[in-house]
Amino acid sequence: MDRKINTDFFFVKIHSMRSIRILSFFFYFTLHYSLFGIHYSFAQTEKTDSLTARLTKSLHDTDRVKSLNALFSEHISSKPEKALEYAQRALELAENTKWKKGIAATLGNVGLVYWNQGDYPKALEYYFRALKIDKELGNKNGIAGHLGNIGIVYWNQGDYPKALNYYFRTLKIGEELGDKKRIAIQLGNIGLVYDEQGNNPKALDYYFRALKINEELGNKNGIAICLGNIGIVYHEQGDYPKALDYYFKAFNMDEELGNKNGIARHLGNIGIVYRNQGDYPKALEYYFKVLKMAEELGNKNSISAILGNIGLLYTKTGNFQKAESYLESALIVSDSIGALFYQKNHHEALTRLYDTTAHIAYRSSNYKSAALLYKSALTHNRKAGMAKDTLFNEEKSKEIGGLEQKHIFEMSAMKKRQAETEKNRQVAVAVSRRNLLQHSGIMLGLLLLGSVLFLLARFHIPLWLLEGIVFFFFLLTFEFILVLLNPYIEKWSGGAPVWNLLFNSLIAVVIFPLHRYFEGVLKRRILKTSPVEREKGRKGEREKGRMGEWENEKTGNQPPATNIVFIFLLTTLVFINSGFDNKVDSLKVELQKDLHDSTQVNTLHALFNQYISISPDTALHYAQQALSLAEKIKWEKGTSNSFHAIGHYYYTQGDYSNALTYWLKVLNAREALNDNNGIAASLGNIGVVYQEQGNFSKALDYYFRALKINEELGNKNSIAIRLGNIGIVYMEQGDYPKALDYYFRALKINEELGNKNSIAIRLGNIGVVYMEQGDYPKALDYYFRALKMDDELGNKNSIAIRLGNIGLVYYYQTDYSKALEYYFRALKMKEVLGNKSEIAITLGNIGIVYKEQGDNPKALEYYFRALKMDQELGNKDGIARHLGNIGSLYIKTGKFQKAESYLDNALSVSDSIGALLYQKDHHEMFTQLHDTTAHLAFQAGNYKEAARRYESALTHNKKAGTAKDTLFNEEKSKEIGGLEQKHIFEMETLKKEQAEAEKSRQEAVAVSRRNLLQNSGIMLGLLLLGSALLLLARFHIPLWLLEGIVFFFFLLSFEFILVLINPYIDAWSGGAPVWNLLFNSLIAVVIFPLHRYFEGVLKRRILKTVNI
Secondary structure (H helix, E strand, C coil), X not given: CCCCCCCCCCCCCCCCCCCCCCCCCCCCCCCCXXXXXXXXXXXXXXXXXXXXXXXXXXXXXXXXHHHHHHHHHHHCCCCHHHHHHHHHHHHHHHHHCCCHHHHHHHHHHHHHHHHHCCCHHHHHHHHHHHHHHHHHHCCHHHHHHHHHHHHHHHHHCCCHHHHHHHHHHHHHHHHHHCCHHHHHHHHHHHHHHHHHCCCHHHHHHHHXXXXXXXXXXXXXXXXXXXXXXXXXHHHHCCCHHHHHHHHHHHHHHHHHHCCHHHHHHHHHHHHHHHXXXXXXXXXXXXXXXXXXXXXXXCCHHHHHHHHHHHHHHHHHCCCHHHHHHHHHHHHHHHHHHCCHHHHHHHHHHHHHHHHHHHHHHHHCCCHHHHHHHHHHHHHHHHHHHHHHHHHCCHXXXXXXXXXXXXXXXXXXXXXXXXXXXXXXXXXXXXXXXHHHHHHHHHHHHHHHHHHHHHHHCCCCCCHHHHHHHHHHHHHHHHHHHHHHHHHHHHHHHCCCHHHHHHHHHHHHHHHHHHHHHHHHHHHHHHHHHCHHHHHHHHHHHHHHHHHHHHHHHHHCCCCCCCCCCCCCCCCCCCCCCCCCCCCHHHHHHHHHCCCCHHHHHHHHHHHHHHHCCCCHHHHHHHHHHHHHHHHHCCCHHHHHHHHHHHHHHHHHCCCHHHHHHHHHHHHHHHHHCCCHHHHHHHHHHHHHHHHHCCCHHHHHHHHHHHHXXXXXXXXXXXXXXXXXXXHHHHHHCCCHHHHHHHHHHHHHHHHHHCCHHHHHHHHHHHHHHHHHCCCHHHHHHHHHHHHHHHHHHCCHHXXXXXXXXXXXXXXXXXXXXXXXXXXXXXXHHHHHHCCHHHHHHHHHHHHHHHHXXXXXXXXXXXXXXXXXXXXXXXXXXXXXXXXXXXXXXXXXXXXXXXXXXXXXXXXXXXXHCCCHHHHHHHHHHHHHHHHHHHHHHHHCCCHHHHHHHHHHHHHHHHHHHHXXXXXXXXXXXXXXXXXXXXXXXXXXXXXXXXXXXXXXXHHHHHHHXXXXXHHHHHHHHHHHHHHHHHHHCCCCCCHHHHHHHHHHHHHHHHHHHHHHHHHHHHHHHCCCHHHHHHHHHHHHHHHHHHHHHHHHHHHHHHHHHHHC
């Protein structure tokens, strides 16, 4: 279904959000950095004293830089100021000596100091400077170190997509280099991101993978980090004994290493466990130990975290004054370093603190204090929401999902390539081993055959048999030599038949003298064995040869020539689909006729289509009749179409669960029928329902699945529809660049197809995006272009939509008179068309304009008309919207009781249909209502009512946040990002495969054409050579030369035949030399009689010429 963007009917603007779990405590104490861009091996083993002593010696400048960096490494955990001093000295010296590698390493170390102090902008500045130098040097180790450290800074700033991007890039380099230590670090860092997102199984998976590698390496620092992180996950899962076990293991290891940052981290986490177990004195004891250590180290991250934890503990123990003091201090520190994650948590902690104290004050009848405290709680809750929106926005989550999927694809592709390479290598080794053995066997066989020939020469055997065996022996020897030399010949010749022939000719030239000599030796041996027969043999041979030649000339008995012709037939099937284009009356008349059952079902469906927009209940009646008849005659396609119609009815009514039920039935039916076009259409329709429900990840999943099928089918019109639907999802999410990208891609296809109706829709959709971006001139340009095209087509329904959208632009430009002009034009046209659902939308929009003009009575009049129409249609989606707008107007006019009543009804309807967008809006309206009435009550001195209202405002604000979190939750957004990346990867792979297949096809065609031409040339050459031989026989030439030419001719003919049939032999034999030899032997058996006969004919011709 091609879903159009209609006039904007939301009064309250919807913003995309992401959700994250609200923890009751902070988990900040997790080491997640790789320390330095470069470490030097000696610096990791020498102690501080020996390093300091080394600096007093006369050293080369590069060694001095290394020593200073090594001292930095020794002091970074315990004395960061001293470490910075060493790093700055090292940097100055490295810059003076222009030693780039040392500069890069030292810049990374300086960046680490600033990171430790929470100065993220400065840390990034130094890391990027270091990265640039190492990229120039091509220093992969340095590049990986800096990328990892940059990722950590982004992690601290809450920019998880960027952090993951840098982590995965570092991991990839580590895997390429086989650097296990770096791999372990990045696995831990990636685990940390999943930990923050509450994905405990994934976090544990990455942590344990990192731990395993660190244990293999004996890296105690890495082991301590992993143990601490694993403890955190068990802590989050509420498994406190396991958490403490891992924390103390990590603590002991860091204490052994003297790592103060690590010690502080584990002490803090142990304190949190004791707090959760209710042992508050112990928890505070550990917290203050950590705070003291963090202040000594100047670690603002840890200071902010531990102040927050102390504040939370004081809230829990009822020491509210101290709690407020520590939480406010924590917030100041987190604000100073721009740590959004901490800000969010501290605002949430203050929300709980003020909510708790307000509740206590209210119960104590201290209503004024309760009201003020509830107000403070509401303020901090709103600020926590804003920090959450910035920290966990939807686009970031999608980016994370895309990065994860990209990494999975890259690793999968890399493993697949490695597996294929290894498989090919093993196959090549096996084939090589097999060929070596078989070639050795063949060579041994040829040697044995040669030896047998010499033995046979001792016995009296016919000369023709001897010549046959010798010819056979040399033919196989020739072929065997070619097999051995073929890889080198192919490499040089590029497989061109002409060049192959040249090489074969050269080998044949070498083979012939050996053949002649060997044959001569054997003949002499045989003739020597029987001297009486020798003369007879000569005479008999000569006479027979001459007689035979004469008889052949008389009878004309020449070898026949055979030509084989192959004919390929191409057939094309054309499917023409036609639909009904009849009006209602004619359809009803048709229905009265004695129609075939399937035709009757189709007629009922056509009536459904005519009534669905003007009388949905009548349309449903026809669809149900069609379903009953289709099921009765067991017509699967008719049943499927009836399910689709009923689903369409529920969709128009806003009953999305029932729409899904029927459309999923349609999908199952079409899958059973293998109707790929129908499957794609059903997937698209299901995607539309999920989109309406605000489940964008599922909507995109179905859209991309539909798009993939349409692309495989090459159905351009459907591809354009899917691209448009995907664009709509991105538009609704506020991702306007992506929305435009998909809309323009769809528009391009529609323009190629010349589909004016779809072009108009795309132009309208593009106009909507520009309108949402506030680019009103561009929006109007596209709307008017779409309107012009709809006018040309006479598409009244679309004209009405365009008029409404143009009115909306003028509304946004506060040109209310023009907005009303276009709205009324749209309304008039919709009333003529009788499209009640569209009429209700326009009535609601007209009400919004009157509200903005301050004409509240008229605004209410139109709101109520819109509400009445949607109530008649049973359109719950519209009902919820209008009730909310009426409630919002009553807030504005100060009719708070009425406002509350309408908002209650609006919320009840939106809850009943699961419309999360409306739920969020209505809770936000309630927050506004109760905040306003609380303020008025407080000013009137009615503190009890003010406190009650502020509490209600806080409750609704929390519920709005929960709805927002559900609607735009992180996992859904990540899923969307993953789906996008998956589709991109699949399409890139498909295009690459298609391009490679096309390239291979073109190469194969070129090679085939070349081979055909050259093979034809060779065949012609061989025919000419054969003819030349017959002509040569008329002249007096030495017999040995004649025999050589004949031998050469048949050797090349033999090889040419093998070239032609070799693909078939290889397909049958699998390339095994022994089987190839068997086939070659059979061909040689056929070739020899021809060779002997042809040689005999020529000899007789020459002898006849000599006698004459």
